[in-house]
Structure formats: structure tokens, C-alpha cells
Amino acid sequence: MVKLMRYDVAIIGGGPVGNYLANLLASEFKVVVLEAKNSFGGKACTGIMGAENYEKLNLPKEAIINKLRGAVFYSRIQSFEIERPTPQAYVVDRKLLERKLAENAIRHGAEYYMGARFLGFKNRKAIVQRFNEKFEIEADFYVGADGLNSKVAQEIGARTDAEFLSGYEVEVVGDFNRTDFVEIWVNKEINNEFFMWLAPINNFNARLGTFGTYDRLFRFLKLKLLKETNIVEIKAGNVGLGFRKPWVKGNIALVGDAALQIKPLTAGGIVYGMLCSHALRYSIRRGNLKMYEDLCKDIKKQISFGLRIRRLFKALNQDQIEKFFEIFSSDEAKNVIETYADFDDHKKTISAIVKNPKLLARGLRVFPMLLRYLV
Numbered sequence: 113m114v115k116l117m118r119y120d121v122a123i124i125g126g127g128p129v130g131n132y133l134a135n136l137l138a139s140e141f142k143v144v145v146l147e148a149k150n151s152f153g154g155k156a157c158t159g160i161m162g163a164e165n166y167e168k169l170n171l172p173k174e175a176i177i178n179k180l181r182g183a184v185f186y187s188r189i190q191s192f193e194i195e196r197p198t199p200q201a202y203v204v205d206r207k208l209l210e211r212k213l214a215e216n217a218i219r220h221g222a223e224y225y226m227g228a229r230f231l232g233f234k235n236r237k238a239i240v241q242r243f244n245e246k247f248e249i250e251a252d253f254y255v256g257a258d259g260l261n262s263k264v265a266q267e268i269g270a271r272t273d274a275e276f277l278s279g280y281e282v283e284v285v286g287d288f289n290r291t292d293f294v295e296i297w298v299n300k301e302i303n304n305e306f307f308m309w310l311a312p313i314n315n316f317n318a319r320l321g322t323f324g325t326y327d328r329l330f331r332f333l334k335l336k337l338l339k340e341t342n343i344v345e346i347k348a349g350n351v352g353l354g355f356r357k358p359w360v361k362g363n364i365a366l367v368g369d370a371a372l373q374i375k376p377l378t379a380g381g382i383v384y385g386m387l388c389s390h391a392l393r394y395s396i397r398r399g400n401l402k403m404y405e406d407l408c409k410d411i412k413k414q415i416s417f418g419l420r421i422r423r424l425f426k427a428l429n430q431d432q433i434e435k436f437f438e439i440f441s442s443d444e445a446k447n448v449i450e451t452y453a454d455f456d457d458h459k460k461t462i463s464a465i466v467k468n469p470k471l472l473a474r475g476l477r478v479f480p481m482l483l484r485y486l487v
């Protein structure tokens with residue numbers, strides 16, 4: 113006989129978002145988390161998260177490994193800096209973040225099954241494989257927090273026309289003197305698919321990454337005069353930029369990467385997934401998942417806006433990017449950016465630039481179709 117277990121909520125996937133949701137629900141509901149891997153972490157992720165949301169979401173301080181208060185943007189031939197007096201983003205240890213969230217959820221009553229892979233639904237029950245044992249879980253609500261290639265999304269027939277990109281990231285040993293600034297490189301001659309980033313961890317280690325091919329990351333490494341033989345860790349993973357629909361079917365919901373709650377401009381997904389977890393908790397408390405998508409409408413707007421900016425990025429050639437860099441490095445633009453820059457609210461930052469008539473006029477001179485992408 114196959115073992116059957118009963119829960120209020122079954123969360124499939126113990127990544128940062130699944131574990132965060134488990135924290136939100138554990139003291140009120142009988143919660144189980146099913147995680148396919150035997151331990152936490154291991155996913156390709158630079159671990160950059162907006163500091164304001166990190167604090168608001170009350171995430172574990174122990175997982176913060178560096179604090180960033182500024183960014184230097186580089187194009188092929190120029191650069192400009194944006195800085196604030198206080199940290200705007202944190203670099204976190206993903207493994208520790210996931211682990212601490214799981215430990216806290218367990219302390220509040222959640223039950224975890226590590227090494228437990230969700231195989232599919234049968235007769236409204238989740239079928240789970242753990243080593244050579246199969247068991248069934250029956251729950252009032254099922255949540256697919258099982259990442260980009262979500263089996264739960266597949267089971268509910270969710271579809272997407274998102275753009276999928278491969279990402280590569282390395283941790284490298286070198287000399288990094290400005291440890292509170294992230295570097296963002298926008299150079300289509302090196303990578304025409306995405307920007308490249310360097311996030312320092314301390315004076316001796318940094319994470320470099322991009323989306324596209326490993327070769328493009330390798331070229332970026334060379335540009336930074338860093339040696340491939342100084343790499344101590346390589347990770348690869350994918351992101352999906354776009355929408356996956358629906359997020360809900362009956363008593364089953366998707367959250368995090370499973371629902372593609374990812375910022376199209378930076379490919380960061382942890383914060384959006386966690387913000388949507390709050391909407392999901394509210395819907396579960398009300399016993400009705402129908403309101404969940406509506407409660408996430410601000411995140412959906414951010415994703416739509418980010419997709420438009422992504423299309424703009426793709427439409428620009430490097431010479432036009434250089435001209436935009438000239439605009440952004442002007443005192444007027446820097447002032448607007450430094451005042452309105454928000455790590456997780458790209459709409460707010462870009463809208464502030466566009467609302468400045470002088471900056472908009474300059475932008476339109478560089479790219480007359482600009483408004484078509486922004487409005």
C-alpha cells in the first residue's frame with residue numbers, strides 16, 4: 113500500500129520562494145515542503161537582492177555577504193556612477209538563505225521532505241518519489257514553487273511564450289578595491305543579449321555573470337583582466353522572461369520562477385516571488401486562490417514594463433546605447449536616477465527619467481521610436 117499523508121498546504125519546491133512561503137504559513141497551517149534535492153543551494157544565482165525589500169521581508173541577516181551602495185555602469189567607451197549613502201542591495205549566500213528560511217519554517221511547524229520529487233497529480237493527490245519509496249500527499253492547497261521547469265505548471269497546463277535565456281556565473285579570485293559598488297557592463301559587441309555584471313563579495317572574491325553563452329562571459333572575464341584559471345566556482349542556469357499563464361487552477365497555484373515572477377530587466381526573481389507569496393498567503397487564508405493573481409497585479413505591471421524595456425534594449429545598437437550613456441551620465445539624469453532609483457521597482461526609476469522633459473527630448477533625438485516602447 114502506498115503511504116498517504118494529509119496536509120493543509122503542500123509546497124512543491126524548497127528554493128528561496130517555497131521556503132519563504134512555508135515561513136509565512138507554518139504557524140497557521142499544517143504545511144509540508146517537498147524538495148527534490150538532498151540539500152539546499154547549488155542554483156546559479158548571484159544573490160543580489162534589493163536591500164529595502166530584504167529588510168521589509170525580514171530575511172535572515174546571516175545570509176548577507178556583502179552590501180552594495182552604488183553601481184558603475186560601463187558601455188564600450190564610457191562610464192557613469194550612481195551612488196547612495198546607504199546600501200541599496202545585498203549580495204547573499206543563496207544556500208544559507210534557503211537553509212535559514214527552511215530551519216525557521218520547521219521551528220514554526222512546517223514539515224520538510226528533502227530528496228522528495230513531485231511526479232504529478234493523480235486523483236487530486238500529489239505523487240512523490242523519495243529514494244526508492246513512493247508516497248501520496250493529499251492537501252487542501254498545492255503550491256508549485258518548483259522553479260523554471262515547474263512540473264506543477266506542466267500539470268495544470270500552464271503555457272508561456274517567454275524568452276528563455278541561459279545564464280552563466282563564475283566566482284573568481286582577484287583584487288577588488290570597491291567592494292560596495294556593483295559593475296554593470298552594457299556592450300553589445302561582447303554580448304548582444306544581456307548586460308554583464310561584476311558583484312564583489314570582498315576584496316578578493318567577486319561574482320561575474322551574464323546571460324547568453326559561456327563564451328560571452330569568458331570575453332567579459334578577459335576584458336576585466338581576470339584569469340579563467342582563477343575561477344573557483346562555475347554555475348549555469350536558465351531564466352524565463354515573460355508570462356506563464358495561468359498561475360492558478362482550482363486548488364493549485366504557482367509562485368516564484370514557476371510562475372515566471374522574474375524581473376525582465378535584470379532576471380532577478382527572488383524578491384518578486386516572495387512578494388507574491390504574501391498574496392498567496394492571503395488567498396489561502398481566505399480559502400480561495402482565485403484572488404491571488406489579482407493581488408499580484410503590481411508585480412504583473414512591473415513584468416510588463418520590464419518586457420517593454422527589454423524589447424527596447426534589443427532594438428538599440430551599441431552606438432545608440434553610447435548616446436543613452438551620454439544622457440544618463442549628465443548631472444540632470446544622475447540627479448533623477450539617484451533620487452528615484454529603486455532596485456526592485458524599475459518602473460518608478462525609468463518613469464522618473466521619462467517624466468523629465470529635457471531628458472525625454474534628448475532620448476527621442478537618439479531613438480525617435482522611444483515612446484512606443486515606454487508607453
Ligand SMILES: Cc1cc2nc3c(=O)[nH]c(=O)nc-3n(C[C@H](O)[C@H](O)[C@H](O)COP(=O)(O)OP(=O)(O)OC[C@H]3O[C@@H](n4cnc5c(N)ncnc54)[C@H](O)[C@@H]3O)c2cc1C
Pocket residue numbers: 124125126127128129130146147148149155156157158159160161228229230231257258259260262263279280281321322348349350351367368369370374379380381382383385
Ligand atoms: C545566472 C543567474 C543569476 C541569477 N542572479 C539572481 C540574482 O542576483 N538575484 C535574484 O533575485 N535572482 C537571480 N536569479 C534568478 C533566481 O535564481 C530565481 O529567480 C530564484 O531561484 C527563484 O526562486 P524559486 O524558489 O522560485 O525557484 P528555484 O530557486 O528554482 O527553486 C525551486 C526548487 O524546487 C525544487 N524542485 C524542482 N522540481 C521539483 C519537483 N518536481 N519536486 C520537488 N522539488 C522540485 C528545486 O530543486 C529547487 O530547489 C539568477 C538566475 C540565474 C540563472
